[in-house]
Amino acid sequence: MKLFLALPLLLVAVNVEGYSGLPHPLALASSFSQIYHQLDKINLGNCSLVKVFLSLNATNPPLPAPSTNLKLKYVALGRGTQNYTCPSDALSDSKTTIKPQAVGAAATLFDASCIVSSSPALLHEVPAIINDTPLGSLAFMAALVAQGTRSNNLIIGEHYFNIDGEPVFDMGLSGSNSWIATSKIASTPAPKSISGSSGNVPWLKLGYKNGNGIQVSPGHPSIDNHCI
Structure with missing residues (x-):
C-alpha cells in the first residue's frame, strides 16, 4: 500500500513546497530518492514461518494432522481457474439443474x-479481495511491489493437474527446484466462517506421490462455476 500512496504524497508535498504546480527536477529527484529508501526497507515476501501456526482443526470433522516431522515451508495464495464440464448427457435446453463435474484446475x-x-x-480475508481481481492485474501488481520493495518475487509457483489427473504444486518461480505431485488422503467441508460469497470446495489433505523437497497441508480454494 505504501508503494501506491507514494506518488500522491509526493505530488502533494511538491505542490505545498514549490512555487508552481510543476515540481523542480532536483526536488523531484530528492523526493523519489527518499521514497525509494523507505520502500527498500519493506519486505513483503519470503518471511520466516518458524513461529507460524496454522489452525487446521476448524473443520467438522477435522482433517488428519500433518506428520510431526514436517516443517512449514510455503504459505501461498492461489489465483486461477477451476475447470468444470457438463455431463455428456446434459442437454442445452434442459430445465433441470445439473451439477458440473470437476476436471482440474490451474492457478x-x-x-x-x-x-x-x-x-x-488476514490470510482468510485476502481471497475474497483477490477473487474479483483479474489474474493479469494481480501479477502486474505483485511484480511492481516486488521491484519497489526489497521483496523477492511474490509469484512463487504454479498449481495445475498433470496428465494423470494428479494435483501438482511447482515452486520453480521462486527460484526453488521444489515441486510435488499429490493424491487426496482426506477431505472435509470448508468451515462456515470462511465459506463466503462464492462458496468453497472441501478442504483437502494431500499426500506425497512424487516430487522434490516439499509436502503439503490442507487448503481451501474458492469456486464459482456454471455449466456452459
Whole structure:
C-alpha cells in the first residue's frame, strides 16, 4: 500500500513546497530518492514461518494432522481457474439443474508468508479481495511491489493437474527446484466462517506421490462455476 500512496504524497508535498504546480527536477529527484529508501526497507515476501501456526482443526470433522516431522515451508495464495464440464448427457435446453463435474484446475501461487506471519486472520480475508481481481492485474501488481520493495518475487509457483489427473504444486518461480505431485488422503467441508460469497470446495489433505523437497497441508480454494 505504501508503494501506491507514494506518488500522491509526493505530488502533494511538491505542490505545498514549490512555487508552481510543476515540481523542480532536483526536488523531484530528492523526493523519489527518499521514497525509494523507505520502500527498500519493506519486505513483503519470503518471511520466516518458524513461529507460524496454522489452525487446521476448524473443520467438522477435522482433517488428519500433518506428520510431526514436517516443517512449514510455503504459505501461498492461489489465483486461477477451476475447470468444470457438463455431463455428456446434459442437454442445452434442459430445465433441470445439473451439477458440473470437476476436471482440474490451474492457478498462480503468490507468496503469503508475510501475511500469515503478521496476521493469520488476514490470510482468510485476502481471497475474497483477490477473487474479483483479474489474474493479469494481480501479477502486474505483485511484480511492481516486488521491484519497489526489497521483496523477492511474490509469484512463487504454479498449481495445475498433470496428465494423470494428479494435483501438482511447482515452486520453480521462486527460484526453488521444489515441486510435488499429490493424491487426496482426506477431505472435509470448508468451515462456515470462511465459506463466503462464492462458496468453497472441501478442504483437502494431500499426500506425497512424487516430487522434490516439499509436502503439503490442507487448503481451501474458492469456486464459482456454471455449466456452459
